[in-house]
Amino acid sequence: MTIIEVKPTKPWAATPADRFRDIVILLGAIVASFLFVAATPMKGKLAYFFTFFFFYMCATAGYKLVTRGNMAARDALVSSVVSIGAVATLIPIISILATVVSKGVKGLHWSLFTTDMSLATPTDPIVAGGLLHAITGTITLVVLSLIISVPIGILTALYMTEIKGRLIGPIRFLVQAMSGVPSIVAGLFILSSVLYPITKAYSGFMGVLALSILMIPTIARTSEEVLNLIPNDLREAGVALGGTQWRTVAMIVLPAAKSGLVTAMILGVARIAGETAPLLLLTGGGDRVNPNPFDGPMGSLPYYIWKSFNAGSPEAITRAWAGLLVLVLLVLILFTAARMLGGKKK
């Protein structure tokens, strides 16, 4: 008996010939856009971008129309619109990251993470002084804001999804209105309601209060959406086993929503990590490491960046870029850590 060997194939996948044709169309569109821009009075990168987009769309759609018909042509048209949209979205992100990294790397040196600016002036060479006060300040502000905002935000969401009390309408309205509050307004509110009448001094905690005003609605809204996704079956199962509503929520609903709630926290941190306006008004932005958020001015990375750019000297501007890079890295580390802690363990 002969054994016929059957090879696994993918009849639905593109063949090398198909890929070659795609590349020819792509290169043709690039060449055509260059020629078109050269032949007409149009100038600039945007002109290349849009003429290339136009030629590429026409070429792929036309090719599919001839070879595969109407449906394939429409598919090609929509695909090219979607991919151009994706590229257009990625360009600013990559551009920002590339600029921050390339300019920030010049200002990086080890003592950045071990010293503060208390003994250095903005015009000192870049190796003098460091960011320690700003890094510790930002971490303190973020952590304290989380400690205040996460319980309030999640309890608000639980009120809306589990308790479903009478105030649900007004509360949802307030949460939505609060998520649109400009950060400077939050800063001014704390300035006029707490700092001037009560404490009469700058401190990190004043900044934390303003940041919490910004963070609570973000966490509450996201948590509400996440909790609404938890199937009602699970709540019924918990209650049917003789659990009280509170124990069912604490033991079943919240654990089931854990990774979504971590996302809510991450979005909350993203909302405040780079926030500058309220910190300018409330924290005083010292140049010395201040571990006490309740007493004395407290530095932070956004404040440091703002101050260094304002100082204007080339060294100060290098410092500002280094601060930006460190802020981006810090946010990245926070997000990764949150994902690893809150990710699905099984």
Added chain:
Amino acid sequence: MTTMETSKNMSTSNILPTTNVASLEARGIHAWFGSHHVLSDINLDFAPSTVTALIGPSGCGKSTFIRTLNRMHEFIPGAAMAGEVLLDGKDVYAPGTDVTKIRLKIGMVFQKPNPFPSMSIGENVLSGLKLAQLKVANKDDLLEECLERAGLWKEVKDRLNAHGGSLSGGQQQRLCIARALAVSPQVLVMDEPCSALDPGSTLKVEETISQLKASMTIIIVTHNMQQAARVSDYTAFFLSDGGPGQMIEYAPTSDIFSRPQDQRTENYVTGRFG
């Protein structure tokens, strides 16, 4: 809970309880969702250690009826009811009744398997103890006993720490049965427990029901007439003629299937319905 009650619970958890099987009586049960009257005047007695099957077409109020028994009906917004449910002679709707204790005594298995996603297989089985804050002397014994009685022990004994969602649909449903057994209910209501299961898993669940009968009163909603005939001692036929659902006939299962008194019951059980 007093210490005496706790110790009673402990003892019933680890040995098959044969003495505290409860009777359940439904007296004039009506149910509404908003202004929609879905169930009208149901009177049914469930004797201790019997299996009663509730049959009838979709939308006739069977599920609503069993949810009034363990007070899960009120979990739905807009729900209302009338009538009495007597568990060992005491109305579960009487003022001052602790609703969590009622649901502890009248366990429930749902139509769709719903293991808790954040817990392992073992944690799922014992979750009722944590939810209701009960204590048992030996959790491992209880875990094994419940899984054994649900017919799942052999399949999962080597992976009790695996995720509940990693089981097949039929295994998940038996896991939910084990979970309901762990708090040693006196009555177990099952809402179409086999509707999502293959014949093999269905057979295992039916064997489980037959074994459990000695230690608890069982009420099962099913669309599968053979299943009703196989597992139940008594059968009640529910029907809605466009208005609220009513109980048309109640009799020993063999009578319902061999000599039904009502023409509509006969049409339904012989498949000539509608």
